[in-house]
Amino acid sequence: MIIESAVVEEKLELARNLVMLTLNAPQIAPQIAPGQFVSVLPPVASGAYLRRPFSVAGAKGTSLQLLIRPIGPVSRALCNTTESSKIELLGPLGKPYPPICGEAWLCAGGTGAASLLFLAEWRQSAGLPTTIIWGGKSADQLPPPSLLPESCLIATDDGSCGETGFVGDVLAAKLERSQPTIIVACGPSAMLRQIKDLSAACHLPCLLSLEEFMACGVGACAGCVVELAAGGYARVCFDGPVFDAREVRL
Amino acid sequence: MKSADLSTSIGDRKIRLANPFIAASGTYGYGTEYSDLCPAHDWGAVILKSISLDPRKGNKLPRCTETKSGMLNSIGLANVGLKEFLAQKLPALLASCHADAFIVANLAAESNEEFIALCDALQADGRVQALEINISCPNVSKGGMQFGADPQLAAEVVSACRAHTTLPLWVKLSPNVTDAVAIARAVVEAGADALVACNTLLGMKIDVENRKPVLGNVFGGLSGPAVLPVNLRIAWQIHKALPEIPLIGCGGVEDADGALQYLLAGCCAVEVGTATFRNPHTLYRIMEGLQEYMENHGHTKLSEIIGAAHKR
Numbered sequence: 001m002i003i004e005s006a007v008v009e010e011k012l013e014l015a016r017n018l019v020m021l022t023l024n025a026p027q028i029a030p031q032i033a034p035g036q037f038v039s040v041l042p043p044v045a046s047g048a049y050l051r052r053p054f055s056v057a058g059a060k061g062t063s064l065q066l067l068i069r070p071i072g073p074v075s076r077a078l079c080n081t082t083e084s085s086k087i088e089l090l091g092p093l094g095k096p097y098p099p100i101c102g103e104a105w106l107c108a109g110g111t112g113a114a115s116l117l118f119l120a121e122w123r124q125s126a127g128l129p130t131t132i133i134w135g136g137k138s139a140d141q142l143p144p145p146s147l148l149p150e151s152c153l154i155a156t157d158d159g160s161c162g163e164t165g166f167v168g169d170v171l172a173a174k175l176e177r178s179q180p181t182i183i184v185a186c187g188p189s190a191m192l193r194q195i196k197d198l199s200a201a202c203h204l205p206c207l208l209s210l211e212e213f214m215a216c217g218v219g220a221c222a223g224c225v226v227e228l229a230a231g232g233y234a235r236v237c238f239d240g241p242v243f244d245a246r247e248v249r250l
Numbered sequence: 251m252k253s254a255d256l257s258t259s260i261g262d263r264k265i266r267l268a269n270p271f272i273a274a275s276g277t278y279g280y281g282t283e284y285s286d287l288c289p290a291h292d293w294g295a296v297i298l299k300s301i302s303l304d305p306r307k308g309n310k311l312p313r314c315t316e317t318k319s320g321m322l323n324s325i326g327l328a329n330v331g332l333k334e335f336l337a338q339k340l341p342a343l344l345a346s347c348h349a350d351a352f353i354v355a356n357l358a359a360e361s362n363e364e365f366i367a368l369c370d371a372l373q374a375d376g377r378v379q380a381l382e383i384n385i386s387c388p389n390v391s392k393g394g395m396q397f398g399a400d401p402q403l404a405a406e407v408v409s410a411c412r413a414h415t416t417l418p419l420w421v422k423l424s425p426n427v428t429d430a431v432a433i434a435r436a437v438v439e440a441g442a443d444a445l446v447a448c449n450t451l452l453g454m455k456i457d458v459e460n461r462k463p464v465l466g467n468v469f470g471g472l473s474g475p476a477v478l479p480v481n482l483r484i485a486w487q488i489h490k491a492l493p494e495i496p497l498i499g500c501g502g503v504e505d506a507d508g509a510l511q512y513l514l515a516g517c518c519a520v521e522v523g524t525a526t527f528r529n530p531h532t533l534y535r536i537m538e539g540l541q542e543y544m545e546n547h548g549h550t551k552l553s554e555i556i557g558a559a560h561k562r
Contacts, residue, residue, distance in 0.1 A: 232307050
């Protein structure tokens with residue numbers, strides 16, 4: 001775990017209200033793996049007090065990428081940074097996705113699922129069969145096609161892009177035709193609940209990457225917990241954010 | 251110029267801390283979580299997450315949220331319980347830090363009997379150097395703040411603990427009372443070795459879109475820079491009324507200025523909590539600032555400034 005002052009190398013406005021920040025973080029970037037996150041010190045202009053967690057969308061050499069939608073004070077301030085701005089990161093935090101062999105179907109909702117882009121890239125470079133199903137409320141809530149592999153299946157609630165319906169609906173239809181070795185999902189809790197139920201019904205292993213409001217991000221405060229099926233709670237920041245779907249109650 | 255001596259003592263039991271900064275309970279986990287960034291031996295002392303006799307799951311979700319200049323939490327004393335604390339958490343901490351780290355356990359209980367059992371166990375175990383008695387948690391339905399809001403109940407808890415341990419007893423007071431001095435006086439008479447002023451302020455937040463309280467527990471404890479003036483005022487009042495009792499300031503400290511305000515108000519040490527979440531290097535920033543202040547004002551020892559604001 002390192003505190004590092006990262007420098008904005010590139011800011012790409014991918015779509016309306018969607019920014020990809022590439023940060024030079026020579027200490028954290030080489031250590032970070034898909035599924036892990038960094039915690040960002042709020043820029044002064046944001047007026048926010050606590051750090052905010054952002055899952056990492058990619059890392060290469062000394063750079064890492066954050067996919068940001070301006071929805072709160074910190075994400076808005078980050079979207080307003082310019083090249084060579086400094087952003088203080090704490091990371092790598094959380095446990096990465098475990099090694100996954102065989103065919104994986106990655107189900108993503110909104111832009112919070114940045115970690116699945118990182119996982120997909122990592123798997124594809126290792127030659128592992130990977131399918132992405134990406135969903136959003138409408139076309140403008142999706143990452144732009146340039147970020148997604150051609151084979152990516154798209155679902156929108158309003159039908160403005162890809163199939164009409166939820167990610168879980170597309171997944172259910174696809175599961176009737178064939179089955180992967182494992183399902184991995186990241187997105188809003190309603191989506192995760194649907195996918196958890198589908199994977200259980202098909203007796204398929206399923207990993208969920210969870211999001212919660214965090215205070216410390218390092219496992220010290222027990223603020224960002226998830227209820228466990230076996231009773232008690234686990235810390236999303238430290239014990240997760242990736243959990244076996246069977247182990248958690250959503 | 252030679253740097254100033256920042257060591258401080260807490261009371262007449264000759265407890266000497268290398269510096270006056272103490273990691274506040276609930277913000278430093280079981281002491282290992284921040285070991286990469288701010289290890290236990292760099293603090294004057296570290297106070298570990300509250301422990302109860304049996305494990306506690308804690309409150310329902312959400313448990314924390316941000317406010318202007320601070321945060322609200324209603325963790326609800328989630329902890330692994332005494333048995334796992336002694337068997338797993340404490341050994342892990344001791345293996346991760348230098349032998350000179352000063353380790354304090356924070357005790358939470360719903361009855362005097364439970365406090366006694368915790369004191370007996372930690373006294374016999376011998377690995378923690380002091381006990382902080384939590385009679386001020388705002389987030390539990392039984393015990394917690396109930397004890398700390400009534401001088402009689404507070405004194406009974408402290409008397410019970412006092413009879414079962416020779417370890418230094420620090421009592422963490424609640425700011426959610428009309429007369430904190432009356433509680434302070436009662437627990438000192440009951441045998442407290444030092445007082446901590448104070449725990450979090452009871453508060454709440456409402457989500458205006460869904461028109462519901464944000465926290466699962468509705469109420470939570472406010473911490474962060476917003477609370478400093480309130481807890482400082484209470485520390486000031488307690489030091490004025492009970493100048494002989496060692497007093498530890500707590501609430502909203504994130505820089506040397508905040509720490510100095512508590513020291514000048516009469517605190518011999520200062521707890522730092524929420525600020526560590528924001529910047530895990532807060533301790534070092536405060537130490538540097540304090541050292542600079544001492545040099546600029548020609549002080550060589552911390553005792554020269556403790557309580558100085560009361561002098562005319």
